[in-house]
Amino acid sequence: MKDFSDLQNLWSDQKSVQLPDVNSVLADAKKVQRDLNSKIIIQISILIAVVIFIVALMQVIPFKEATTFLGIGLMASTILVFSAIRLYQVIQMKNINLTSNPRILLLDLEKYYKFQNLVNTRYTLIYFVLMNLAFVLYFSEVLQPVPFLYQVIIIVVYLAWMFFAYFYLGKKHKQKEQLKTQIIIDIIKDIEQHYDA
Amino acid sequence: MNQNQEQQFKDLYQKFGPKVQRLCLGYTGNTMEAEDLLQEVFVKVWQNLHTFRGDSQVSTWIYRIAVNTCLYQIRSSKNKKSVDLEKAPALFESESDNKELQIQILHKAISELKESDRLIITLLLEEVSYPDIAQITEISEANLRVKIHRIKQQLSIIYAKYERL
Incomplete structure (x- = not known):
């Protein structure tokens, strides 16, 4: 059996691998920085665009029923809150400090992925339900001039899609996301425990 | 970021790139993944260069x-990298060069350790030095010595197991 100094000699005898070109690494670093900033700008733009769109919609189309306003309001609030959550996640990831104590990094990562798990499962389902509810309220006025038969067809197709999306696609998505993030959380916890052991 | 910082970055890359690459290789056990990780490390170096105040040595900082970038790269399934040794013996017997095989065995043995142990041993x-590792990992020096003693033993046992095969 080799002792550690033999292994150390072996390690130092490794052939050196050629490093990637420094200019391409620098260009990559600048691009990553730009992309992250763009992500934040996009999320903020979505938030602003939603507000502008809703205000414009209220001004342009003369809705009469309270349910329509309620539907549009609910749609806007749901998109706003969900975009704000996404923005928070991007900022949360940006704020993870890789020069800090590794233990703090692991705790930050655990916190990030736990929140992501919540967003990708429970919050996404709530988003789906609220958006559908908003559409139902919105359509109650919009569909009034449409012949009764078409109203029935639209409602049946819409409900069928909603149930399929919620009970089949939603469930599948939730399981997949939960498994994905849970594996990462478990790995982080395992490293944390071992780190302090 | 100005020209000065770009030059500083390039100097750091030339000086510490090879060391960081070997650390990443020890962690991943795979040249391609080590290269990706190396790039990732220097992306973070670039992003944080303006925050470096010189409170610690630059080597410790990098x-x-x-270390944090390696831990940060937790993505999907268990982050245990397997180093494939199956094809290696035939290849190296014909070349009558045993050293490369031994290095591969060493990488294989390291890849079987826990993530944080892989980083410490690499x-x-x-x-x-011990004080520098303690500072990098924020593990007390006393605790680190105990850990290193255990990791060394583990590594030697795993290495011997593969060497016999």
């Missing part, structure tokens, strides 16, 4: 980023 193999 190794800290490297830093030690890179001849980083």
Whole structure:
């Protein structure tokens, strides 16, 4: 059996691998920085665009029923809150400090992925339900001039899609996301425990 | 970021790139993944260069980023990298060069350790001092000595197991 100094000699005898070109690494670093900033700008733009769109919609189309306003309001609030959550996640990831104590990094990562798990499962389902509810309220006025038969067809197709999306696609998505993030959380916890052991 | 910082970055890359690359290789056990990780480390170095105040040695600072980047790369299934040894013996017998095979066995043995142990032992193999490893990993020196003693034993046992095969 080799002792550690033999292994150390072996390690130092490794052939050196050629490093990637420094200019391409620098260009990559600048691009990553730009992309992250763009992500934040996009999320903020979505938030602003939603507000502008809703205000414009209220001004342009003369809705009469309270349910329509309620539907549009609910749609806007749901998109706003969900975009704000996404923005928070991007900022949360940006704020993870890789020069800090590794233990703090692991705790930050655990916190990030736990929140992501919540967003990708429970919050996404709530988003789906609220958006559908908003559409139902919105359509109650919009569909009034449409012949009764078409109203029935639209409602049946819409409900069928909603149930399929919620009970089949939603469930599948939730399981997949939960498994994905849970594996990462478990790995982080395992490293944390071992780190302090 | 000005020209000065770009030059500083390039100097750091030339000086510490090879060391960080070996650390990443020890962690991943795979040249391609090590290269990706190396790039990732230096992306973080670039992003944080303006925050470096010189409170610690620059080597400690870069190794800290490297250790954190390795831990940060937790993505999907268990982050245990397997180093494939199956094809290696035939290849090296014909070349009558045993050294490369031994190095592969060493990588295989390291890849079987826990993530944080892989990082600690690779830093030690890179001849980083105990106080510096303690500072990089924020593990007390006393605790680190105990850990290193255990990791060394583990590594030797795993290495011997594969050497016999």
